[in-house]
Structure formats: structure tokens, C-alpha cells
Amino acid sequence: MANYKKTGTALIHGGIYGDKVTGAVNTPIYQTSTYEQHGLGENTGWEYSRTGNPTRAALEALIAELEGGTAGFAFGSGMAAITAVLTLFKTGDKVIISSNVYGGTFRVLDKVFKNFDLSYEIVDTSDLALLERSITPDVKAILVESPANPLLTITDLAAVAKIAKNNGILSIVDNTFMTPYLQRPIELGVDIVIHSATKYLGGHSDLVAGLVVVNDTVLAERLAFIQNATGGVLGPFDSFLLIRGIKTLGVRLDRHVENAEKAAAFLKNHKAVKKVYYPGLPDAQGYEINKRQAKNGGAMISFELDERHNIRRFFKALKLIALAESLGGVESLVCHPASMTHASIPKDVRDKVGITDGLIRLSIGIEDIEDLLADLEQAIAESEE
Ligand SMILES: *Cc1c(COP(=O)(O)O)cnc(C)c1O
Numbered sequence: 001m002a003n004y005k006k007t008g009t010a011l012i013h014g015g016i017y018g019d020k021v022t023g024a025v026n027t028p029i030y031q032t033s034t035y036e037q038h039g040l041g042e043n044t045g046w047e048y049s050r051t052g053n054p055t056r057a058a059l060e061a062l063i064a065e066l067e068g069g070t071a072g073f074a075f076g077s078g079m080a081a082i083t084a085v086l087t088l089f090k091t092g093d094k095v096i097i098s099s100n101v102y103g104g105t106f107r108v109l110d111k112v113f114k115n116f117d118l119s120y121e122i123v124d125t126s127d128l129a130l131l132e133r134s135i136t137p138d139v140k141a142i143l144v145e146s147p148a149n150p151l152l153t154i155t156d157l158a159a160v161a162k163i164a165k166n167n168g169i170l171s172i173v174d175n176t177f178m179t180p181y182l183q184r185p186i187e188l189g190v191d192i193v194i195h196s197a198t199k200y201l202g203g204h205s206d207l208v209a210g211l212v213v214v215n216d217t218v219l220a221e222r223l224a225f226i227q228n229a230t231g232g233v234l235g236p237f238d239s240f241l242l243i244r245g246i247k248t249l250g251v252r253l254d255r256h257v258e259n260a261e262k263a264a265a266f267l268k269n270h271k272a273v274k275k276v277y278y279p280g281l282p283d284a285q286g287y288e289i290n291k292r293q294a295k296n297g298g299a300m301i302s303f304e305l306d307e308r309h310n311i312r313r314f315f316k317a318l319k320l321i322a323l324a325e326s327l328g329g330v331e332s333l334v335c336h337p338a339s340m341t342h343a344s345i346p347k348d349v350r351d352k353v354g355i356t357d358g359l360i361r362l363s364i365g366i367e368d369i370e371d372l373l374a375d376l377e378q379a380i381a382e383s384e385e
Pocket residue numbers: 077078079080102104105145149174176177195196197198199208209210
């Protein structure tokens with residue numbers, strides 16, 4: 001039994017801690033594809049690294065523990081993780097996704113799984129009555145993000161889990177924006193948690209990885225089979241880097257969120273800013289629900305400048321905050337969802353869900369907040385028409 005109670009400690013001591021043979025405090029990088037067997041049918045428990053690798057296994061045990069699930073699975077990217085989860089379903093099934101999910105999640109359903117007649121429906125999952133009405137007999141799962149990308153829309157995860165359970169279907173949460181340090185969907189009754197570990201879990205913008213955690217042994221067996229059969233596994237070196245990143249998740253996120261709260265207040269009070277989306281602001285959509293199900297509002301902020309400002313000039317004028325896809329790294333990043341992360345969603349669908357051409361998304365890093373605010377201030381001034 002673990003000799004600690006708190007997530008902040010589990011980040012460092014959780015999963016399979018260190019190496020029993022040498023006492024090394026870190027799990028070694030087992031850079032091997034295969035394992036010698038002592039005789040026919042006599043192996044060490046390790047046979048082939050697609051099926052299992054000790055470094056990956058340490059990471060998988062760690063994320064399972066952090067999310068409070070029965071088993072974890074590591075993949076070569078967040079999209080590989082999402083793809084593996086979607087292969088739990090079959091032709092004729094339908095998956096409900098929340099409006100403004102990650103663009104790649106929409107794309108893989110719309111352009112890949114559609115060819116296999118696994119269909120999807122976009123539903124505003126923050127509207128629970130609408131969600132319930134949308135469940136037809138072919139719907140086999142509800143996949144939500146809360147906060148959802150990029151409008152930071154909050155969905156009541158416990159309510160979604162309950163609706164799914166009542167209908168005998170699966171609830172799936174993409175927990176990338178929150179991480180288990182801020183939000184633990186399985187404790188709210190959710191069946192499957194997905195991560196793009198490329199973001200906060202890795203935390204240093206130096207790897208691409210995906211994770212899945214499930215809450216029961218039957219699902220765990222099915223996913224282990226899918227992971228081995230389809231093969232999109234994470235390599236040992238990236239597994240090591242991810243374990244290393246997760247150790248500092250707590251201290252990083254404390255600073256990310258402290259900075260984000262200050263940046264959100266700064267933008268909210270700025271006369272050039274028309275609208276701020278940040279779940280930590282008391283007047284934000286779903287503020288009370290988020291407060292109940294998550295530790296705080298996280299570190300992602302979206303906003304719109306008023307019409308007197310040119311967003312092209314705003315992006316050009318930023319000196320410290322880098323224009324880039326991705327999020328969750330120690331450095332602050334800015335992006336234009338309509339032409340970048342959500343460009344794969346057709347404009348009419350984007351407009352319908354509120355991803356306007358004027359929307360700016362910020363991933364607040366852990367730099368000194370005064371430098372970040374100064375950069376935003378000068379870029380806003382520079383962008384005035
Ligand atoms: C980035 C991201 C993904 C995709 O993950 P990759 O690691 O880029 O494949 C999925 N969901 C969310 C919310 C993301 O931000």
C-alpha cells in the first residue's frame with residue numbers, strides 16, 4: 001500500500017517507483033524491442049515491446065494511479081490514444097462529441113471513422129437536457145472535453161457519466177486541459193479518460209504522447225488487446241521523458257494557474273478586450289460546475305479583441321509569447337484557433353459553435369507574469385487600427 005495520500009506526492013512516487021535491482025530512483029530506459037526467453041514458454045513476463053516494455057509499464061501504472069483507474073495505456077500521440085479508444089466501437093455505432101472538441105478528434109471521426117460507418121454527432125454537452133434527447137439506440141458513447149477547446153466551455157462531468165450509465169453507454173473525457181492534478185473524471189463516474197500527454201503532462205514541449213485510463217477490468221482487457229493489435233505504442237525514451245515531466249506537474253501547474261488567473265483578470269479589465277473565456281472567472285459559463293469538479297480554472301484562456309484591433313498585427317507584435325500550435329508547456333504560447341488548431345472544422349461549423357475568426361487562444365506558461373502582461377499590453381497597443 002502506498003505510504004502517501006495526496007496527488008502531489010503520487011506525481012513523484014506513484015506507479016512503479018525506481019528500479020528494484022539497482023536502487024536507481026528513476027525507472028531506466030529499457031531501449032529494447034525483445035526479451036530473451038529461457039526455454040519454450042518460459043519468459044520473464046516480457047516478450048516483445050509492442051506488447052509490453054518496463055519503461056512504458058511504469059508510465060502506464062503512474063497515469064492509472066493518478067487518474068484513479070484500473071489500468072493505463074501509453075500511445076505515440078494523443079490522436080493515437082483517441083483512435084485506439086474509438087476502435088472499441090463498430091460499424092453502425094454512433095459517438096456523441098461535445099461542440100468544440102479538439103479539431104483532430106473531429107477530423108478522425110469525420111474523415112477516417114466515417115469510412116467505416118462509425119458516425120458522430122456534435123452536441124452542446126453543457127446542455128444536459130439536449131444531451132439526453134440526443135441519445136438514440138445507435139449512440140454507444142459520449143466523448144467530452146471540459147473545459148472544451150478553445151472556448152473553455154464547461155460540461156458537468158458527473159451528470160454526463162450518470163446519463164451514460166443510465167443508457168448503458170460509455171462516458172469518455174479528454175482531460176488534456178486539466179490533468180489529474182486539477183480534475184479526476186473517473187472519481188466523477190466517467191469510464192475512460194484520455195490525454196494528449198504532449199501538453200501539460202509532458203510539460204516541456206519536447207515530446208508527443210497520448211494516454212488512456214479506464215475504470216474497469218473488462219475495458220482494460222479490451223484496450224490492452226487493441227493497443228497490442230493496432231500497435232500505436234509510446235517508445236521507451238518518450239515514456240521516460242513523460243514520467244520525468246509528470247514529477248513536476250504539481251509545481252508547474254500551481255504557477256501556470258497563478259499566472260493564468262492574473263492574465264485573465266488583466267484581459268477582463270482591458271478596454272480593448274471584448275470577451276474573455278476563462279473558467280476561473282466568476283461570470284464564466286459553468287463557473288460553479290467547474291468549481292465543483294475541478295481544483296480551479298486551469299491555465300488556458302481565450303479572448304477576443306474589439307473591432308478597432310487587427311489580430312494579424314497583434315500576433316506579429318508579440319515578442320515573448322510565441323505563435324504556435326500546442327499548449328501546456330512551460331513557455332507561453334498563443335494561437336489562432338480558426339486558422340490553426342480548428343482549421344480542419346469547416347467554417348460554417350466553426351461559426352455555429354462560436355470559434356470566430358477574431359478568437360485568440362493563450363496557453364499561459366510559467367514565466368514571470370509581469371513580462372507576460374507587458375508583452376500582451378504592447379501587442380494590444382500595436383494592433384490598434
Ligand atoms: C493536442 C490535443 C489532442 C491531440 O493530441 P496529440 O498529442 O497532438 O496527438 C487531443 N485532445 C486535446 C484536448 C488536445 O489539446
